[in-house]
Amino acid sequence: xxxxxxxxxxxxxxxxxxxxxxxxxxxxxxxxxxxxxxxxxxxxxxxxxxxxxxxxxxxxxxxxxxxxxxxxxxxxxxxxxxxxxxxxxxxxxxxxxxxxxxxxxxxxxxxxxxxxxxxxxxxxxxxxxxxxxxxxxxxxxxxxxxxxxxxxxxxxxxxxxxxxxxxxxxxxxxxxxxxxxxxxxxxxxxxxxxxxxxxxxxxxxxxxxxxxxxxxxxxx
Numbered sequence: 001x002x003x004x005x006x007x008x009x010x011x012x013x014x015x016x017x018x019x020x021x022x023x024x025x026x027x028x029x030x031x032x033x034x035x036x037x038x039x040x041x042x043x044x045x046x047x048x049x050x051x052x053x054x055x056x057x058x059x060x061x062x063x064x065x066x067x068x069x070x071x072x073x074x075x076x077x078x079x080x081x082x083x084x085x086x087x088x089x090x091x092x093x094x095x096x097x098x099x100x101x102x103x104x105x106x107x108x109x110x111x112x113x114x115x116x117x118x119x120x121x122x123x124x125x126x127x128x129x130x131x132x133x134x135x136x137x138x139x140x141x142x143x144x145x146x147x148x149x150x151x152x153x154x155x156x157x158x159x160x161x162x163x164x165x166x167x168x169x170x171x172x173x174x175x176x177x178x179x180x181x182x183x184x185x186x187x188x189x190x191x192x193x194x195x196x197x198x199x200x201x202x203x204x205x206x207x208x209x210x211x212x213x214x215x216x217x218x219x220x
């Protein structure tokens with residue numbers, strides 16, 4: 001192997017910069033710096049809001065794909081791979097020596113990306129809560145837990161057809177009983193959700209209200 005043809009000059013570390021910033025500088029790009037807004041943190045010890053912030057990424061066809069970290073979304077915009085679909089007037093600014101970008105809430109790829117087809121949406125706690133609209137399947141109050149309609153101790157499976165969002169009170173009262181034994185009924189039929197936006201809902205609990213117009217029925 002001719003390793004000499006692939007040698008790279010190693011740059012000395014610079015104090016006070018992250019490894020990510022060093023890679024950006026080595027590649028010729030200016031390091032990104034976040035300029036927090038007045039609402040970026042809730043207290044001295046709180047994690048800044050921009051650290052957890054996500055940006056909705058749409059395919060070129062406006063199909064929702066995923067929720068990106070803020071920094072990755074800005075990189076797509078700066079590199080010309082995506083366009084802003086929905087601005088956020090309260091979004092933080094990311095600045096370098098060459099440009100300044102206010103983080104939007106929704107962006108769209110300029111080039112279509114083919115997504116592998118999934119016949120069945122994977123069931124996660126987040127997706128289940130969205131399907132049941134964060135309401136208890138038995139009493140309709142705010143859901144806090146997940147319950148198996150037919151308890152697992154009595155042969156019930158962990159599936160869309162046997163799991164529901166449930167409040168703590170109903171979960172405690174039902175315990176390992178069948179609905180027929182306590183005279184309860186479900187408020188809605190249990191069916192697996194369908195639609196491309198459920199790939200996102202299966203991994204994201206909290207949604208930016210501005211995303212709902214792009215997620216379709218079932219996301220609200």
